[in-house]
Amino acid sequence: MPNVRSTYTDSVNFFGGENPLELATRFGTPLYVYNERILRQSCRELVSLSTHPGFFVNYSAKANTNPALLSIIREEGCVVDAMSPGEIYLNLRAGFTPDKILYVCNNVDAAELKNAVDNRLLVSVDSLSQLELYGRVNPGGKVMIRFNPGIGVGHSAKVVTGGKDTKFGVDPGLLDDALAIAARHNLRLIGLNQHIGSLFMEGASYVAAMDVLLGLAARLMEKGVTPELIDFGGGFGIPYHKYEGEKRLALAEFGTLLHRRISEWSAKFRYKGRFYIEPGRYIVAECGLVLGRVNAVKNNGNAVYAGTDIGFNVLARPMLYNAFHDVEVYREGGEPDENVVEQTVVGNICESGDILAPKRLLPRLREGDVLAMLDAGAYGYVMASTYNSRLRPAELLIGEDGAARLIRRRETLDDLASTLCALN
Ligand code: LLP
Secondary structure: OOOOEOHHHHHOOOOOOOOHHHHHHHHOOOEEEEEHHHHHHHHHHHHOOOOOOOEEEEEEHHHOOOHHHHHHHHHOOOEEEEOOHHHHHHHHHOOOOHHHEEEEOOOOOHHHHHHHHHOOOEEEEOOHHHHHHHHHHOOOOEEEEEEOOOOOOOOOHHHEOOOOOOOOOEOHHHHHHHHHHHHHOOOEEEEEEOOOEOOEOOOHHHHHHHHHHHHHHHHHHHOOOOOOEEEOOOOEOOOOOHHHOOOOOOHHHHHHHHHHHHHHHHHHHOOOOEEEEOOOHHHHOOOEEEEEEEEEEEEEOOEEEEEEOOOOOOOOHHHHHOOOOOEEEEOOOOOOOOOEEEEEEEOOOOOOOOEEEEEEEEEOOOOOOEEEEOOOOOOOHHHOOOHHHOOOOEEEEEOOOOOEEEEEOOOOHHHHHOOOOOOO
């Protein structure tokens, strides 16, 4: 069903048997919409990167924790990470068993480590200080250490997590100190992990960092410590500039490299353990979008503004990282419109930084139009807030039968008040 600007969602039949205008009317806006078929497809692309028997895709749940999506990801054969007690809870709720959940935490207290241990999860710590704490909480237990391979990537400095300017990971030069702490608490160091940052479109840095981690694992083996799990981290990018024909990450090429690396390394060191990759964005970004409505249009100063109900409380990425999301436009009786004009799409929050799409060439927007911000499945809903005391949106899943079902209701005013205490 072509509309004012819908080439992309039409090409992948995103809405199945549904229609975005009807969904917006029936469920209200803003509204997150996910497509199950596309989600399964992304999982399958990654799961099939290597046929090595120890290769697993460890979905990084921080990108989207709706249990309906987590269950699908689990069905597709992925394991999962968690970063907080909330993510542990939601992963368990989605049916992941404790052996399938890796706790990759950062700067947590003893109670949080104990919660992970009580839930029978393997924990990765990311400083010697946290290793020491973990040793006190779970003496004699198993542990992993997150190293910083000295290489970083990312779409914004805010999401680069390897290299010199990051709080993450342990310097590989501290390996012996780590082993000494582990020995003092009878901990068994059984794994290494890393994550160099979020969003690369070329695999070279990732592969270079894999080599650093494999080198470190080899050093460990020389010291008589045999790792059981080596986790290379996530960061796999998706093309956000769909309407400009941005190229996809060359996954097949990457898969060949990855498969060769892990197979040769396992053969050389007689390694029988597991290898993880830990993608979040790649799995869920493209299966999701957020629908909103244009409530106002105006000329103001230097720009033409289209004012929508998608504030940065609903989709924070543009405001936080200047992130780009393509915009689609649907209208009752709408026809494809090639006459584009420069417009700035904004939200309804009382800050001038509340900009979804600055100076974008789009068909002239009208009041009542329904918009989609594409590729919002990752770091979309999970980063939504109630700023300005707005209610977080609902989430819908379009199943493989093409029909939509609600997987999270919209918040209510009562939800806003649900944590308040009476003042008497
Ligand atoms: N593993 C660890 C330890 C991580 O910290 C992350 C992401 C991932 C895996 C997954 O990375 P991915 O494959 O999704 O790139 N809110 C930002 C992204 C923050 C990523 C944080 N860590 C955004 O909206 O772009």
